[in-house]
Amino acid sequence: MSLTRAEIALLVEEISPAIHQATIQRVLEIDPRTFVLRLRRPGENLFLLVSTSPNLTRLHFVTSRERQPEHPSHFTMLLRKWLDGSIIEDCHHHKDDRIIEIKARIVDPAWIPSEDFQGPAPRTTAYLLLELTGNLANVYLLDKNRIIRGTQAGNTRGLRIGSAYELPPPLTAPTSTRHTAADRVRWQLDTIPSEKRERSLHVEKAYTERSQTELFDRHAQELRTRLRQRARTLTKRIENIEKDLKKVENADQYRRWGELLQAAFREIPRGASSAWVTDYYQEDMPQIEIPLDPARPLQHNIARYFHQYRRFKDAAGKIEDRLLESMDALEKITAVQLQLDACDSPEALNQLADELRQSRLLPPARPQASQARGAQAASPRQPYREFRARSGATILVGRGAKHNDTLTTRIARGRDIWMHARDWTGAHVLLRMENSQPPRSEDLLDAATLAAYFSRGKNDSIIDVTYAEAKHVRKPRGAAPGQVTIAGGATLAIALDPERLARLLEQEVL
Numbered sequence: 001m002s003l004t005r006a007e008i009a010l011l012v013e014e015i016s017p018a019i020h021q022a023t024i025q026r027v028l029e030i031d032p033r034t035f036v037l038r039l040r041r042p043g044e045n046l047f048l049l050v051s052t053s054p055n056l057t058r059l060h061f062v063t064s065r066e067r068q069p070e071h072p073s074h075f076t077m078l079l080r081k082w083l084d085g086s087i088i089e090d091c092h093h094h095k096d097d098r099i100i101e102i103k104a105r106i107v108d109p110a111w112i113p114s115e116d117f118q119g120p121a122p123r124t125t126a127y128l129l130l131e132l133t134g135n136l137a138n139v140y141l142l143d144k145n146r147i148i149r150g151t152q153a154g155n156t157r158g159l160r161i162g163s164a165y166e167l168p169p170p171l172t173a174p175t176s177t178r179h180t181a182a183d184r185v186r187w188q189l190d191t192i193p194s195e196k197r198e199r200s201l202h203v204e205k206a207y208t209e210r211s212q213t214e215l216f217d218r219h220a221q222e223l224r225t226r227l228r229q230r231a232r233t234l235t236k237r238i239e240n241i242e243k244d245l246k247k248v249e250n251a252d253q254y255r256r257w258g259e260l261l262q263a264a265f266r267e268i269p270r271g272a273s274s275a276w277v278t279d280y281y282q283e284d285m286p287q288i289e290i291p292l293d294p295a296r297p298l299q300h301n302i303a304r305y306f307h308q309y310r311r312f313k314d315a316a317g318k319i320e321d322r323l324l325e326s327m328d329a330l331e332k333i334t335a336v337q338l339q340l341d342a343c344d345s346p347e348a349l350n351q352l353a354d355e356l357r358q359s360r361l362l363p364p365a366r367p368q369a370s371q372a373r374g375a376q377a378a379s380p381r382q383p384y385r386e387f388r389a390r391s392g393a394t395i396l397v398g399r400g401a402k403h404n405d406t407l408t409t410r411i412a413r414g415r416d417i418w419m420h421a422r423d424w425t426g427a428h429v430l431l432r433m434e435n436s437q438p439p440r441s442e443d444l445l446d447a448a449t450l451a452a453y454f455s456r457g458k459n460d461s462i463i464d465v466t467y468a469e470a471k472h473v474r475k476p477r478g479a480a481p482g483q484v485t486i487a488g489g490a491t492l493a494i495a496l497d498p499e500r501l502a503r504l505l506e507q508e509v510l
Contacts, residue, residue, distance in 0.1 A: 002057035002134045005098050007203075010189040011060055012093040012100060014199045018046060018061070019091055024083045024104065029069055029076040033152065036062065039088070049204075050130055052137035052152060056214075058207060059100060059132060061200035075139075078150040082106055082126055082141060089125075097168065102128040129165060140165055216346050223353060227337050230362055234330040237459050241323045244312075244461040248319060251312040256281055257290045258305035261298065268298055311462060311493055318495050319461045325498070332361055360502050383407055384430075386509040389446040394432040395504075397450050401482035404428040405475060408484060414471035417444065419451040420484075422464040422491060426455025428482070430470065444492065449501055452494045465492045 003011070022039040029035050034051040049062045086106035093100050108124045126149075127142040139152040146165050157168060192199050256279075261268070264277040273294045276287050292301045336356065343349045356362050383403035384396040396411065398404035408428050412418060417431040417439050431439060431447040444467070452463040468489035475484050 002055060002137075003059070003098065003132060003203075007189055008059065008098050008100065008132060009093050009095065011199055011203065012091065014197055015048065015059070015061065016091040018197065019048065019088050019102075022046060022088050024086045024088065027076055027079040027083055029072045031069070032073045032075075035076055035079070037083075050139065052132065052139060054135050054137075056207065056211065057098075057132045057134055057137045058203065059130060060203045060207075061197050062204050063201070073152075075141075075150055075152045079128075079141060082109055082149070083128070086126065094167065098132045098134075099167065100130040100132070102130070104128070127165075131168065133168070212346065216349060219346075219353075220340065220343065220349055223349070223356075224337070224340055226362055227333055227340065231330060231333050231337070233459075234326050234333065238323065238326050238330065240459045241319060241326060241461050244315075244319050245323065248312045248316045251309050251316075254305045254309040254312070258302050258309065260288075261290060261302045261305070265298065265302075268292075270298070272298075311464075315462050315493070315495065322461055322495060329361060332359070336361065360498065363502060363505060384411070387446075387450060387504050388507040388509065389431070389440075389443045390503070391440055391443055393434075393440075393443045393446075395443075395447045395450055396430040396432070397454055398428040398482075401480075404482040408470070408473055409475055412470035412473070414469065416470040417447065417467055418470045418473045418486075419447055419465055419467040421451050421455035421457050422466045424455040424457035424463070425482075426451065426457070428484075429454070445494075446500065446504055448492045448494050449496060450504055452496055453501055458496065461495060463494045463496070465494050466490070467492065 019039055019041075022041040024037055025040050025045075026038040027035055028038055028047075030049075030051075031053070033053040034049065034056075037048040037050070039046040039048060047062045047064075049058070049060060051058050083104060083106060086104040088102060088104050090103040091100065104126050105123045106126045107121045111122050113121070125144040127140075127146060129140040129142060131138045131140070136157070138157075140148055140159070141150040142165050143149050148159055148161050148163055148165050151159070151161065159165065189199050189202065192202055260277045260279065261275060263280070264275065267277075268275045271294045272292055274292055275290050277290060278285050279288045292298070293304075296304075336352065339352055340349075343352060383406040384398050387395040387397065389395055396407060398407040404427060407430060408418065412430050413433070415433040415436075417433060419429040419431065420426060427450075429447050429451040431443055433439060448465040448467065451465045452458055455463065457463045466486065466489050468486050472487040472489065473484050474487070
């Protein structure tokens with residue numbers, strides 16, 4: 001739905017006299033590919049929109065402005081530096097292509113006023129070249145010598161910043177500014193008078209409807225994708241919970257293995273990977289094989305089996321509850337997917353999204369890549385993510401293996417509580433301790449929840465989280481990234497609580 005060459009010619013016929021000698025007060029960004037020139041002429045303000053977005057490439061006056069993004073693009077900031085306060089001298093259309101050239105008198109960007117300077121600032125010439133050529137659309141800022149000083153969408157035609165601007169070769173032979181059979185004016189702009197900017201009003205209405213339709217489709221698709229991802233996560237979680245239920249059903253086996261290993265303690269060699277023992281619990285007392293961890297003493301293996309027995313016995317009720325909760329959530333997600341398919345208006349879509357947020361069926365949406373890049377440009381990326389416990393205590397979560405090392409060896413203080421999901425690859429977590437008091441149990445649960453969630457074991461029903469004071473955690477020389485040793489420490493068995501997790505994720509400090 002990009003503007004044709006004939007449509008651009010008709011719009012420039014309306015725009016050019018309206019902006020002649022107008023002052024550019026401000027460059028307003030709508031998105032990285034769309035901006036508005038706020039213009040002032042005697043008695044009125046004008047807003048000229050320029051967009052190089054695919055399928056929405058256009059140039060016309062608008063009657064309203066959208067809210068500005070928190071972090072404008074670099075090109076928008078460059079336009080503000082050069083064009084704010086400039087005076088438009090000319091605007092014309094290159095008849096053989098969809099290219100508009102705006103000439104302006106600007107305050108010389110290289111001029112630095114002295115303390116005793118008086119009088120008007122020296123001015124020079126700058127050009128704004130708008131190539132509204134569909135998917136290859138671009139905007140170039142040129143100096144008085146027509147050297148490129150900035151570009152909106154990068155080096156699409158091999159033109160680099162600092163090189164001379166060159167017009168693209170014409171795609172077809174020059175044609176009349178009126179439409180032809182091959183270049184039809186869809187909105188009959190040639191029948192609309194240019195007075196009172198009626199052509200722009202007509203185009204704005206058409207593009208507003210198209211933009212709203214595309215926005216609706218994009219939001220619906222984003223929501224559909226999140227629902228599909230959530231359904232996959234819940235399906236995988238249900239599979240893991242059902243596996244844990246089978247382990248619970250066999251919990252007595254761990255106790256029997258522990259007792260049989262105790263009975264055969266003196267007969268099992270050190271470093272064995274398994275042990276053959278007599279099973280006194282069966283009538284025929286067969287020989288059975290019990291797997292062992294050869295890197296651990298036999299007593300540790302025995303204690304581990306008793307721990308597994310107690311863990312699954314204690315967790316049986318919680319595992320069943322979590323299975324029912326997960327199955328209920330999956331059923332609701334499936335119902336919402338059907339509701340989404342039936343949504344036929346932005347109002348219905350917004351209402352459905354509000355209901356999802358209130359029900360917390362979906363986790364909070366992650367910021368988009370462009371927003372993340374804007375945040376990174378505003379401040380250096382830390383090696384950790386920062387969250388708040390219910391009490392207000394700070395919880396730091398490492399972003400990766402190398403960042404885990406930085407968090408544990410450089411950022412952690414001695415009394416901070418260090419955490420990590422036991423037997424799983426995952427983030428190192430620090431619960432900041434600001435005084436000599438012992439950590440609150442709720443703070444420990446909050447930090448352990450994050451350690452479990454930011455690990456490969458987050459889909460398990462029960463995740464063991466090891467914790468200790470940071471002063472007892474050491475990184476051996478030559479160890480792999482993220483690998484540490486712990487002197488002492490304790491373990492928390494965590495079943496991820498969706499409400500607690502949602503609260504913590506919403507409290508991330510961005």
